[in-house]
Amino acid sequence: MGAGDPTELVLGLVPSREADVLVENAEPLVAFLSEALGIPVQGFVPQNYPGLVAAMATGQAHIGAFGPFGLVQAVDEAGAEIVLQSGRDGSVTYHTQWMTNDPDTYCLDEPVANEDGLLFCNGTLEAEEGPIGEEAIALIEDGTTVSFVSETSASGYIFPAVQLVDAEIDHIDGIDPLFADGHDNSVIAVCNGVAPVGVSFNDARTILKEGDCDDLDQVVVFAYSVEIPNDGIAVAGDLxxxxxxxxxxxxxxxxxxxxxxATLDAVYEIDAFSPADLDAFDVVREAAEKVGGSD
Structure with a gap:
């Protein structure tokens, strides 16, 4: 350790689901880091991405588990360094999934089920990468309620907003945006009929708890975004x-x-880590600029 390093580290975990669940699931990781580093490590879940960026900028957090836009913000605003990217099923990218409880409108073919019984249409079941199904996004009418995750979520807002813009739909005034504050909550909003259309990371339907959605047959995936670099780990630049x-x-x-x-799967469905490809995050900055992101 350097002479100026802190005697205690704080690990911030950006919420992708309910905070209490995330804290409980992450406890073994926090304990391992404390032992491996020989420094007490405390975990906390901020309200959102900007909260963790601010914590890193002010020295209140030293390690951050961010989504891709959060990683970009942490670098640009807090002087952090991206050190690792998450891997899932052998891939370091993912995409937005568009969901609906109105397949008659947004499915241009018959919905089909995967081995877990989850429903897909417009070729999304067979597609390993996006984009696909964008012709169905163009069917979203003025005033339609669309469930997003948060305004700083890459897959939960920024990239689907780009798709709306590309479909000549005003992503601010042309729809009725609902921010669900969680990928699981966005799925739940579609399941419960609060919004006919919603977005999340793929496949957020698998992270729901018992009782969240009585009938997942109500939630059909109909489109994907372009590929987005996975989430990852950033550390404070002054360490x-x-x-x-x-x-x-x-x-x-x-x-x-x-x-x-087991723990990483429970926390963020992570299979592995790999060194970060910093150039891959340029697409995130470009998408944010296209939809008026200020960061």
Whole structure:
């Protein structure tokens, strides 16, 4: 450790679901990091992405698990360094999924089920990457309620907003946006009929708890966005190089353990970590600029 390094580290976890669930699921990770680094590590869940960026900018957090737009914000606004990207099913990218409870309008073919019984249409079941189904996005009419996640979520707002713009739909005034404050909540909004259309990461239907949605047959995926670089881990830029390397290695080591695989799956459905491809995040900045993102 460097002479200026903190004697306690704070790990911030951007919420993708209910905060209390995330805190509980992350407890083994926090304990492992504390032991591996020989420094007490505390975990906390901010209200949203900007909250964790602000915490890192003011020295209140030293490690951040962010979505892709949050990673960009952390670099640009807090001087953080992206050290790792998450991997899922062998991929370091993902996409927005568009969902509906009105397949008669947005499915141009018959919905089909995967092996878990989840429904897809417009070729989304067979497609491993996006974009696909964008002709159905163009069917969204003025005033339609669309469930998003938050205004700073890459898959939950920024990239689908770009698709709306590309379909010549005003992403601010042409629809009735609903911000659900969680990918799971966006699925629930569509399931419960609060919104006929919604977006989330793929496939957020699998993270729902019992009782969240009585009938997932009500939620049909009908389109995907372009591929988005996965979420990942950023560290405070003013930490010593030695501590940054030790933090990075601790995450890699944890992902190689049986407990780590179970915990990371429970927290963010992460299979593995890999070194971050910093150039891959240019597409995130470009998308944010296109829809008027200020960060």
């Amino acid at each position: 010593s190089d030695d501590l940054k390397e030790r933090i990075t290695q601790a995450f890699l080591d944890y992902a190689d353990t049986e407990e780590g695989q």
